[in-house]
Amino acid sequence: MDSSFEERLKQAAKELDEGRVDESWRLVKQLTVTRPNDADLIFLTARVMAARKDIPGAIKQLEKIPKESPQWGPATGQAAEWLVSEGELPEAETK
Numbered sequence: 001m002d003s004s005f006e007e008r009l010k011q012a013a014k015e016l017d018e019g020r021v022d023e024s025w026r027l028v029k030q031l032t033v034t035r036p037n038d039a040d041l042i043f044l045t046a047r048v049m050a051a052r053k054d055i056p057g058a059i060k061q062l063e064k065i066p067k068e069s070p071q072w073g074p075a076t077g078q079a080a081e082w083l084v085s086e087g088e089l090p091e092a093e094t095k
Contacts, residue, residue, distance in 0.1 A: 005035060013044055021051045037064075039071040046078070055082050 012027035028045045035041055042064050049058035059082055062075040069075075 005031065005038075009038075009041060009044065012048075016044070016048055016051060021048060024048050025052065039065045039069040039075075043071050043075055043078075046075070050082060055086050058082060 012024045015024035046058040046061035062079045065075045
């Protein structure tokens with residue numbers, strides 16, 4: 001990962017953590033142009049989507065993370081948590 005991408009990814013996460021969802025969304029959209037398959041970026045994008053109240057979109061985003069990625073385990077857990085919060089317990093149990 002180049003340092004510029006990594007720094008911008010950290011900035012997007014910080015923006016989200018500090019409640020600046022729109023700014024985080026802007027940053028992840030920019031980063032997606034250059035690294036659409038980056039698992040860390042996919043996970044962060046899903047978190048931003050969830051913060052924007054797009055849980056179904058966030059779950060679909062997490063499904064893009066490859067099983068061999070270190071982010072896959074946390075992503076499946078997060079997807080299950082969001083499904084439960086949406087009242088989708090049967091589907092959550094499959095994650």
